Amino acid sequence: MIFLDSRFLDVRAYLIAYLITSFFGLCIGSFLNVCIYRIPKGESLVKRSSHCMTCGTKIRFYDLVPVFSWLFLKGKCRGCGEKISGRYPLVESLNCVLYLLVLTFVDVFTYPVHGLITAISFSLLIVIGFIDYDTMEIYGSHLVMLAVLAVLSAIFTDVLTIPERLIGAVCISVPFFIIGEVSTIYTKKKYGERIRGIELGDTLLMLCAGLLIGTKCIVASAFIGIFTAAVVGVIGKIRGKESKISFGPYLAIGIVFGTLWGNQIIDWYMSLFTYPQV
Numbered sequence: 001m002i003f004l005d006s007r008f009l010d011v012r013a014y015l016i017a018y019l020i021t022s023f024f025g026l027c028i029g030s031f032l033n034v035c036i037y038r039i040p041k042g043e044s045l046v047k048r049s050s051h052c053m054t055c056g057t058k059i060r061f062y063d064l065v066p067v068f069s070w071l072f073l074k075g076k077c078r079g080c081g082e083k084i085s086g087r088y089p090l091v092e093s094l095n096c097v098l099y100l101l102v103l104t105f106v107d108v109f110t111y112p113v114h115g116l117i118t119a120i121s122f123s124l125l126i127v128i129g130f131i132d133y134d135t136m137e138i139y140g141s142h143l144v145m146l147a148v149l150a151v152l153s154a155i156f157t158d159v160l161t162i163p164e165r166l167i168g169a170v171c172i173s174v175p176f177f178i179i180g181e182v183s184t185i186y187t188k189k190k191y192g193e194r195i196r197g198i199e200l201g202d203t204l205l206m207l208c209a210g211l212l213i214g215t216k217c218i219v220a221s222a223f224i225g226i227f228t229a230a231v232v233g234v235i236g237k238i239r240g241k242e243s244k245i246s247f248g249p250y251l252a253i254g255i256v257f258g259t260l261w262g263n264q265i266i267d268w269y270m271s272l273f274t275y276p277q278v
């Protein structure tokens, strides 16, 4: 009676969960594209339907299927044949992959609210990361949304204690703030120009994220973010590109990894400095 085996039902439940999650991941990813392009321009997210950036042709509903339409049209507009940025399918599939990671690594069947909040925070981080990459700006409204998620998480889940959240909020953001202030004063003295080493937006991002994911995870996030930014910065230097890069996208990458595996990363790191018990 293999079909009534509970393990078989488990597999089927997971399969359905993965399919539904992929579907929502792609569709919401498609909406994130709209956010990333329209918010910096001050355009409405809902008023105007999707259109080609070059010829303005309204995009038909059958050409709006995430990822697949782009592949089918070979990355070109149906109206004018102009190239459509590969970033659209990238953002859609990225959001989809992150949702699937949440489904896999957050025990969503035991903690559904925690899983949902984590998924929403990942979508928000995609928007924050890409907008910061484009404009070098992190929007206050997006940080408020992250803080609201943290408050909802504190009210409706018990994955973290309140002290863990509060320490998480300050343990990275306060050093970041101090580095920012000191670098401003130092560059003013030395070069006569204020250059802030770490922007206020990045600092507040770590404050809100720390409130959401707690001490251990935000520390891991900061290390991953700084490491990634440093690697990209060095590669950029070697290639002779301009050295000023926005920090937000790398912090966002760090926070995603930190959220999913921060506890394990910190425990592993600490274990390197502990003698094995005999």
Ligand SMILES: [Zn+2]
Binding pocket: 052, 053, 054, 055, 056, 057, 077, 078, 079, 080, 081, 082
């Ligand atoms: Zn076009």
